[in-house]
Amino acid sequence: MSSRRSLLVRRRGISWLRNSVLLFIVVFVWLQLNFLSLRNSSDTGQEINDSYAAILSMVPSLLHKFLTPRPFNRSLSNLTIGNLFSKSSLNISEMKYFINRYNKEQTVINENIFGPLQNDSIVIVVQVHDRINYLRHLIVSLAQVTDIAQVLLIFSHDFYDEEINGLVQSIDFCKVIQIFYPFSIQTHPNEFPGEDPKDCPRNMKKELAVARKCKNAMYPDHYGHYREAKFTQTKHHWWWKANRVFNELEIMKNYTGLVVLLEEDHYVAEDFLYVLKKMEQASKDSCRYCNMLSLGNYLKTYNYYSDSRKVEVTPWISSKHNMGMVFNRSTWVEIVGCAEFFCKYDDYNWDWSLQQVSQNCLKHKLHTMVVRAPRVFHIGECGVHHNKSNCLSTAIISKVQQVLKSAKKYLYPSYLTLSYTTVLKKAKLRKGNGGWGDKRDHILCLAMALKYV
Numbered sequence: 504m505s506s507r508r509s510l511l512v513r514r515r516g517i518s519w520l521r522n523s524v525l526l527f528i529v530v531f532v533w534l535q536l537n538f539l540s541l542r543n544s545s546d547t548g549q550e551i552n553d554s555y556a557a558i559l560s561m562v563p564s565l566l567h568k569f570l571t572p573r574p575f576n577r578s579l580s581n582l583t584i585g586n587l588f589s590k591s592s593l594n595i596s597e598m599k600y601f602i603n604r605y606n607k608e609q610t611v612i613n614e615n616i617f618g619p620l621q622n623d624s625i626v627i628v629v630q631v632h633d634r635i636n637y638l639r640h641l642i643v644s645l646a647q648v649t650d651i652a653q654v655l656l657i658f659s660h661d662f663y664d665e666e667i668n669g670l671v672q673s674i675d676f677c678k679v680i681q682i683f684y685p686f687s688i689q690t691h692p693n694e695f696p697g698e699d700p701k702d703c704p705r706n707m708k709k710e711l712a713v714a715r716k717c718k719n720a721m722y723p724d725h726y727g728h729y730r731e732a733k734f735t736q737t738k739h740h741w742w743w744k745a746n747r748v749f750n751e752l753e754i755m756k757n758y759t760g761l762v763v764l765l766e767e768d769h770y771v772a773e774d775f776l777y778v779l780k781k782m783e784q785a786s787k788d789s790c791r792y793c794n795m796l797s798l799g800n801y802l803k804t805y806n807y808y809s810d811s812r813k814v815e816v817t818p819w820i821s822s823k824h825n826m827g828m829v830f831n832r833s834t835w836v837e838i839v840g841c842a843e844f845f846c847k848y849d850d851y852n853w854d855w856s857l858q859q860v861s862q863n864c865l866k867h868k869l870h871t872m873v874v875r876a877p878r879v880f881h882i883g884e885c886g887v888h889h890n891k892s893n894c895l896s897t898a899i900i901s902k903v904q905q906v907l908k909s910a911k912k913y914l915y916p917s918y919l920t921l922s923y924t925t926v927l928k929k930a931k932l933r934k935g936n937g938g939w940g941d942k943r944d945h946i947l948c949l950a951m952a953l954k955y956v
């Protein structure tokens with residue numbers, strides 16, 4: 504009897520164990536299914552279909568026009584001089600002419616349709632180089648954002664291209680304005696800020712450079728290298744754009760609302776403005792010292808099911824919180840007050856330079872509220888300095904589409920939950936990554952801001 508009972512008990516024990524193991528596996532698998540990741544498709548064993556047709560099939564047909572290359576239509580820009588109309592490409596002085604006109608006229612496309620900019624509108628600034636295929640997808644993603652109609656979209660270009668202009672000018676879902684960085688390499692091919700033939704080669708030793716009397720012989724960076732024009736442009740452009748947007752654009756004169764910074768190879772979620780407004784409110788209510796909001800992150804996996812509403816308050820770190828950054832004029836005024844720290848720091852990365860500003864100059868160091876489940880994604884597989892051949896992959900675009908599709912029912916959280924990180928390993932800010940030792944870069948950078956300090 505007793506042995507029977509013990510057997511029964513053991514049986515029951517076993518089946519209890521088996522059931523809990525089963526339950527555990529089910530829960531585990533189910534949780535796993537909610538984890539999404541961009542980089543490793545092999546994890547899930549799923550092949551991603553990133554054919555053009557597959558990507559197109561995920562885009563509402565109304566928006567296919569943004570993905571379809573079309574012969575550009577210069578009459579849209581309404582900037583024509585003489586017989587340029589029929590020419591297929593512009594020479595440099597013509598480009599400079601157009602760039603000046605765009606910058607002077609500050610034409611706001613669709614203003615008559617969407618009305619004036621209000622303080623509770625949102626301004627989105629997109630820094631654009633030449634990767635039009637990514638830009639097409641960014642525009643498609645923006646077109647699907649809830650409340651996009653109230654936004655002012657600013658495109659800041661450092662590469663003049665009629666096809667890109669045509670694409671931007673075909674945007675019909677909100678107000679749009681284009682600004683052009685006037686010191687680009689494209690329009691200064693043989694002179695600073697481009698590459699002057701009299702500049703010292705990157706790897707020349709200083710003694711030799713001095714003997715040769717090349718132009719910037721006295722100003723290698725602290726690793727002993729001379730400037731490379733193409734690596735300086737992004738920081739210059741970033742700084743110029745921010746100054747331009749806050750201080751020179753007429754339409755921005757009275758604007759005190761939020762400014763979102765994006766890049767041509769970003770992709771946004773449809774609830775990104777909704778979440779942004781919630782974050783703005785949360786920072787007013789619960790984080791008075793937050794002077795930055797971040798809509799992207801670099802986590803490897805996402806779980807919208809559990810994290811859709813989670814945000815974290817943390818000191819701003821350049822390498823973690825530089826994607827989908829958002830701040831307002833008062834934060835910008837403090838940053839630009841530290842122009843020297845930004846412009847003289849020997850680092851060609853704008854985000855590391857901003858870190859320098861935060862750490863060594865700002866009265867209120869940068870603190871950000873960052874989403875746990877990203878609303879801004881990075882779809883550019885290769886940087887600005889790319890080799891065309893390896894930049895054609897569309898796998899990530901397809902992946903982001905899939906991630907957002909499966910996250911769909913968890914978007915638009917009705918409230919946010921905050922967590923706070925205060926203790927950080929003492930951020931070791933070393934002497935910078937170099938590439939920014941040339942006095943001419945410091946002077947140009949300061950000149951962009953000096954008017955306002």
Ligand SMILES: *[C@@H]1O[C@H](CO)[C@@H](O)[C@H](O)[C@H]1NC(C)=O
Pocket residue numbers: 552553554556557560
């Ligand atoms: C990829 O998707 C497209 C459109 O949905 C389909 O026509 C094509 O057959 C798919 N290719 C593969 C390899 O699954």
Ligand SMILES: *[C@@H]1O[C@H](CO)[C@@H](O)[C@H](O)[C@H]1NC(C)=O
Pocket residue numbers: 574576578579
């Ligand atoms: C070019 O723009 C004009 C005026 O907006 C329009 O009538 C014409 O159809 C456009 N042409 C093309 C090829 O898009």
Ligand SMILES: *[C@@H]1O[C@H](CO)[C@@H](O)[C@H](O)[C@H]1NC(C)=O
Pocket residue numbers: 578579581
């Ligand atoms: C082009 O500019 C002229 C005057 O400069 C203006 O009357 C006209 O409406 C503009 N056309 C477009 C399509 O913007």
Ligand SMILES: *[C@@H]1O[C@H](CO)[C@@H](O)[C@H](O)[C@H]1NC(C)=O
Pocket residue numbers: 587594595596597
């Ligand atoms: C550029 O083209 C214009 C004509 O549109 C011409 O007058 C000018 O000389 C050209 N400039 C250069 C540098 O080729």
Ligand SMILES: *[C@@H]1O[C@H](CO)[C@@H](O)[C@H](O)[C@H]1NC(C)=O
Pocket residue numbers: 753754755756757
């Ligand atoms: C800014 O405000 C001033 C004073 O109220 C007004 O005159 C001006 O038109 C406004 N500018 C813009 C672009 O709204």
Ligand SMILES: *[C@@H]1O[C@H](CO)[C@@H](O)[C@H](O)[C@H]1NC(C)=O
Pocket residue numbers: 620621622757758759
């Ligand atoms: C925004 O708010 C500021 C300060 O309250 C005000 O001076 C400005 O006129 C407002 N601008 C707009 C466009 O409403």
Ligand SMILES: *[C@@H]1O[C@H](CO)[C@@H](O)[C@H](O)[C@H]1NC(C)=O
Pocket residue numbers: 759760791792793794795831832833834
């Ligand atoms: C701008 O942001 C700061 C936080 O950085 C906040 O204290 C301030 O109220 C904001 N200004 C406006 C006009 O919303």
Ligand SMILES: *[C@@H]1O[C@H](CO)[C@@H](O)[C@H](O)[C@H]1NC(C)=O
Pocket residue numbers: 888889890
């Ligand atoms: C680009 O490609 C060329 C030749 O294919 C190669 O020599 C060069 O190192 C590549 N550059 C980069 C940044 O990968």
